Amino acid sequence: MTEIMVGTKKGLFVLRGDCDEGFAVTTRAFAGEPVDFAVRDPRTGRVFAAGGSPFYGPKLWWTDDFDGDWTQAEGVALPDGGEQALARLWVVTPGEQEGVLYAGGDPAVLFSSADDGRTWALEQGIFSHDTRSEWQPGGGGLCLHTIVPWPGDPDRLSVGISAVGVMHTTDGGATWRHSNHGIEPRYLPDDHDDVEHQHCVHCFRRSAADPNRMFMQFHGGIYRSDDAGDSWQEVGGAGLPADFGFPLAVDPADPDSAFVIPLTADVDRVTPGGRVAVYETRDGGASWVARGNGLPDHDAYLTVLREAFDTAGHGPQLTLAFGATSGHVFISEDAANSWVCAAEHLPPVYSVRVLRDT
Amino acid sequence: MAAIRLSGQLRQLAGQASVAVDGTTVAQALVDLQHRVPALHGWILDERSVVRPHLNLFVDGRQADVATALNETSELYVLPSITGGSH
Numbered sequence: 001m002t003e004i005m006v007g008t009k010k011g012l013f014v015l016r017g018d019c020d021e022g023f024a025v026t027t028r029a030f031a032g033e034p035v036d037f038a039v040r041d042p043r044t045g046r047v048f049a050a051g052g053s054p055f056y057g058p059k060l061w062w063t064d065d066f067d068g069d070w071t072q073a074e075g076v077a078l079p080d081g082g083e084q085a086l087a088r089l090w091v092v093t094p095g096e097q098e099g100v101l102y103a104g105g106d107p108a109v110l111f112s113s114a115d116d117g118r119t120w121a122l123e124q125g126i127f128s129h130d131t132r133s134e135w136q137p138g139g140g141g142l143c144l145h146t147i148v149p150w151p152g153d154p155d156r157l158s159v160g161i162s163a164v165g166v167m168h169t170t171d172g173g174a175t176w177r178h179s180n181h182g183i184e185p186r187y188l189p190d191d192h193d194d195v196e197h198q199h200c201v202h203c204f205r206r207s208a209a210d211p212n213r214m215f216m217q218f219h220g221g222i223y224r225s226d227d228a229g230d231s232w233q234e235v236g237g238a239g240l241p242a243d244f245g246f247p248l249a250v251d252p253a254d255p256d257s258a259f260v261i262p263l264t265a266d267v268d269r270v271t272p273g274g275r276v277a278v279y280e281t282r283d284g285g286a287s288w289v290a291r292g293n294g295l296p297d298h299d300a301y302l303t304v305l306r307e308a309f310d311t312a313g314h315g316p317q318l319t320l321a322f323g324a325t326s327g328h329v330f331i332s333e334d335a336a337n338s339w340v341c342a343a344e345h346l347p348p349v350y351s352v353r354v355l356r357d358t
Numbered sequence: 359m360a361a362i363r364l365s366g367q368l369r370q371l372a373g374q375a376s377v378a379v380d381g382t383t384v385a386q387a388l389v390d391l392q393h394r395v396p397a398l399h400g401w402i403l404d405e406r407s408v409v410r411p412h413l414n415l416f417v418d419g420r421q422a423d424v425a426t427a428l429n430e431t432s433e434l435y436v437l438p439s440i441t442g443g444s445h
Contacts, residue, residue, distance in 0.1 A: 054412050054441070055367075055410060055412045055413060055438040055439070056367065056368075056402075056410060056413075057400060057401070057404055057410055059400075077400055077405055078405040079405065080405050080407075081405070081406070081407070082405055082406065083406065084405070084406070085404035085405045085406050085408070086404075086405065
């Protein structure tokens with residue numbers, strides 16, 4: 001049994017099933033309200049949902065039982081009496097230590113919890129960073145949207161902020177440094193000065209098999225790092241229909257693997273040519289192959305957002321799932337070789353998280 | 359004491375439709391409401407103590423803002439906007 005947790009413009013939907021028998025909506029929560037992100041912590045089974053009520057502000061909720069109540073997590077806010085308010089929560093990510101989770105949001109804030117998500121605290125290292133006053137938002141706000149732990153080392157963490165770039169800590173969040181060397185922000189004028197933190201990173205992931213290996217979907221271009229994100233080199237090109245897109249995924253078993261869902265361009269954020277495909281590399285980004293067997297291949301102009309793509313498992317049984325603002329959710333349980341439509345009439349999809357063998 | 363009338367989710371969170379509060383302005387009353395009903399902390403006022411943009415305030419039937427004066431018999435309604443179209 002596979003579980004697909006779908007955050008949408010009109011609530012949380014949980015799909016359960018498999019590719020052979022199909023999927024069905026088994027839970028709906030927060031009906032009518034935006035759920036910007038939802039995830040189950042596989043360590044505890046606890047489910048988190050980031051609600052983005054336009055009336056009452058962003059809130060983080062958790063439950064251990066879909067048939068029970070949701071509890072509002074404590075501490076997910078900026079300091080009272082300050083000059084800023086939390087605008088949105090973008091992502092929740094389990095950490096490396098037992099009970100530890102991280103949450104990222106706008107304006108470029110990172111929260112951490114040490115009690116399985118009941119209570120949270122603002123990470124001051126990023127909030128008080130000495131370059132913060134120079135940070136500029138992207139179209140979605142000044143969002144801290146990507147949180148990538150280092151397997152087995154809780155002191156090492158990388159985050160992505162639009163339009164700031166990649167930041168690393170190696171001391172558990174006390175200090176952070178920018179790390180965008182090698183990334184070319186082509187949206188800047190040709191004669192732009194060197195920039196350290198004006199980078200519209202869209203998403204990046206780290207290889208579980210080789211944590212030094214990372215892949216990034218940038219605002220324009222796909223990049224790879226072989227040195228834990230200290231430097232980046234553009235790899236996208238051969239076989240890709242476009243270099244723009246939002247999400248990116250990797251096969252944890254293969255450090256040379258990455259999957260992207262290209263969109264035509266930043267000025268036309270739909271699947272190119274009316275054809276939906278996930279593009280796969282197995283050679284570190286040198287070449288890419290369309291994996292669209294079972295996906296719409298004509299008249300399909302979908303938009304897949306940053307958090308609406310996820311994987312579970314690894315190797316030949318790698319499961320991949322993604323959703324679109326059209327309300328479609330697609331899933332593959334054979335490493336992208338074939339796809340089925342798990343849902344086609346949901347509200348606009350903001351996030352997808354998939355879990356196998358639930 | 360003035361009274362704050364709650365509806366919808368705010369009423370559910372507070373567990374009551376009306377809360378008696380101290381304060382001679384709407385701003386003071388809303389801060390006092392958060393102290394009396396901690397579950398509402400952050401729901402009406404954000405971290406800056408700014409009223410969230412899609413909430414409307416009415417005092418004794420007239421649209422109000424945080425500077426509006428209250429008296430002992432004032433009733434302050436906190437109502438979500440009637441929205442549509444883009445949502």
